[in-house]
Amino acid sequence: MTPPTPPLPFGRALCAMVTPFTPTGALDLDGAGRLADHLVTRGCDGLVLSGTTGESPTTTDAEKSALIAAVREAVGSRASIVAGVGTADTAHTAALAREAEKAGADGLLVVAPYYSRPPQDAVEAHFRTIADATDLPIALYDIPARTGTRIEPDTLLRLAEHPGIVAVKDCSYDFLAAQKILARTDLAYYAGCEEHILALYAVGGSGYISTVANAVPDHLRAVLDAFDAGDTALAADLQQRATPLIEAMMANGLPGTVTAKALLTTLNLPAGPVRPPLRPASPETTATLRSLHETLTTP
Numbered sequence: 001m002t003p004p005t006p007p008l009p010f011g012r013a014l015c016a017m018v019t020p021f022t023p024t025g026a027l028d029l030d031g032a033g034r035l036a037d038h039l040v041t042r043g044c045d046g047l048v049l050s051g052t053t054g055e056s057p058t059t060t061d062a063e064k065s066a067l068i069a070a071v072r073e074a075v076g077s078r079a080s081i082v083a084g085v086g087t088a089d090t091a092h093t094a095a096l097a098r099e100a101e102k103a104g105a106d107g108l109l110v111v112a113p114y115y116s117r118p119p120q121d122a123v124e125a126h127f128r129t130i131a132d133a134t135d136l137p138i139a140l141y142d143i144p145a146r147t148g149t150r151i152e153p154d155t156l157l158r159l160a161e162h163p164g165i166v167a168v169k170d171c172s173y174d175f176l177a178a179q180k181i182l183a184r185t186d187l188a189y190y191a192g193c194e195e196h197i198l199a200l201y202a203v204g205g206s207g208y209i210s211t212v213a214n215a216v217p218d219h220l221r222a223v224l225d226a227f228d229a230g231d232t233a234l235a236a237d238l239q240q241r242a243t244p245l246i247e248a249m250m251a252n253g254l255p256g257t258v259t260a261k262a263l264l265t266t267l268n269l270p271a272g273p274v275r276p277p278l279r280p281a282s283p284e285t286t287a288t289l290r291s292l293h294e295t296l297t298t299p
Contacts, residue, residue, distance in 0.1 A: 009137050009166045009188055010080040010107050011045030012207030013221040016053040018214055018260050019067060021272035027063045031270030033074030035214075038269060040079045043221035044213060047071060048109055051084035052146065053211045053257050058275040061096060068103035082209075086111030086141060090126050094133040107137045109169060109209075114147035120155045131164035139167035139209075143192065146171075153177045160185035169209045170200065179203055194246040198223055198239040202232075211256035212249050215263045215293055216242065245292045254281060262286040263293060 017039065020031035036047055049071060050056040050064045059067075068083055075081070083100035085108050087093045097108055113126050131138050140159065144150040150172065151159075159165050160181070170178050171192035178200060182189055188206040191197045197208045201224060213220050219242060226235035249259040257274055262281035264271035266289070274280060281289070 008206050010082050010139070010190075012224050013044050013213070013217070014046035014048055014080075014082065014190065014207065014209040015039050015044045015213035015217055016048045016051045016209050016211045016256075017071075018257060018264065018271055019050065019054040019059060019063075020270040021275065023272065025273060025275055027059070027066065028270060028272055029066060029070040031272065032067055033070050035264075035270040036071040036074045036079075039213070039217050040075050042217040044079060044217050046080040046082060046209075047075070048082045048084060048209050049105075051109055051141075051209075052111075052143075052255075053214070053260060054084060055257055055275055055278070056084050056086075058278075061099065064096065065099050065103040068100060068105050072104040080106040082107040082109050082139065084109045084111070084141075085130075086113070088113050088115050090129050093126070093130050097130055097134040097136065101134050101136050105136060107139060107167075108134065109139050109141050111141040111143065112147045112149045112151050114149065117148050120152050123149060123151060124155050124158060127159055127165065128162060131162050134164070136164075137166040138164055139169055139188075139190065140165060141169045141171070141192070143169075143171035145173075153181055156181050156187070157184060160187050167206070170196075175199070178205075194220070194250060195243070198227065198235055201227055211260055212242070212246055214260040215249070215267070215289075216245065216296060219296060241296060245289075245296050248289055248292050252285070254285065259285070259289055263289045266290045267293070 020028040022028045083105035085096035110130050142151040167188040169190050169192040182204045191200040191208040194212045223235050223238045250256050258281050261271040
């Protein structure tokens with residue numbers, strides 16, 4: 001029997017887009033629109049704005065809303081826009097959710113509240129409060145390595161009952177838990193770690209939300225397309241060929257924001273500097289990234 005197709009509230013191939021800045025560090029709305037158009041043209045059917053890759057800790061609430069509006073103008077209805085609104089403060093998160101809805105977002109990405117390390121009943125209450133504050137569908141973001149707080153599987157199972165909570169961006173590195181939740185809920189599961197794109201998709205995941213997609217949107221999309229076409233060998237080959245670039249961008253000790261912006265700059269795409277406390281990649285790192293990108297994208 002053919003398994004049911006998982007829900008796709010935001011598309012399959014989502015890029016966690018960098019937030020372009022001018023050379024002086026101001027928000028570059030024109031650059032954001034051009035980068036968004038490039039990513040959608042190259043295969044992204046969804047864009048996540050103001051996530052970790054989008055440097056949300058160092059952008060203001062007004063900048064976040066302006067970014068949504070600019071990207072919406074650039075891509076129109078060609079792609080979904082998911083706004084990162086998660087903070088360590090429930091009231092602030094709810095306010096950002098309402099502002100994102102006004103600015104034109106299609107959905108919200110809400111990370112577990114960080115630093116304060118609330119217990120699971122408080123984590124659940126936090127997410128329910130946000131889901132009740134807006135009519136937009138919500139993707140929960142489970143990334144305990146950054147937040148210090150896991151969204152435990154039992155908590156996810158309860159939250160799946162809320163009609164406004166429809167998806168998960170999974171960076172838990174707990175593949176067994178992901179499969180258990182996929183089997184017991186209708187949540188759309190998106191790989192948040194690029195090395196898991198094909199593996200999670202093969203067991204019923206909905207696609208990915210990827211930082212690496214800033215640099216190779218078409219290649220990562222091709223992994224999903226090959227699998228959907230029944231060519232699992234090609235899908236595996238494409239996934240494996242991306243591994244060196246994934247490792248260099250996401251596992252070399254630098255935040256993905258830093259490596260993505262370094263690589264985008266070499267490709268003459270809008271990116272600009274990172275905001276402190278982040279610092280730019282070294283020339284040596286940038287050269288390595290460009291070399292790996294050329295190897296991956298050269299026929």
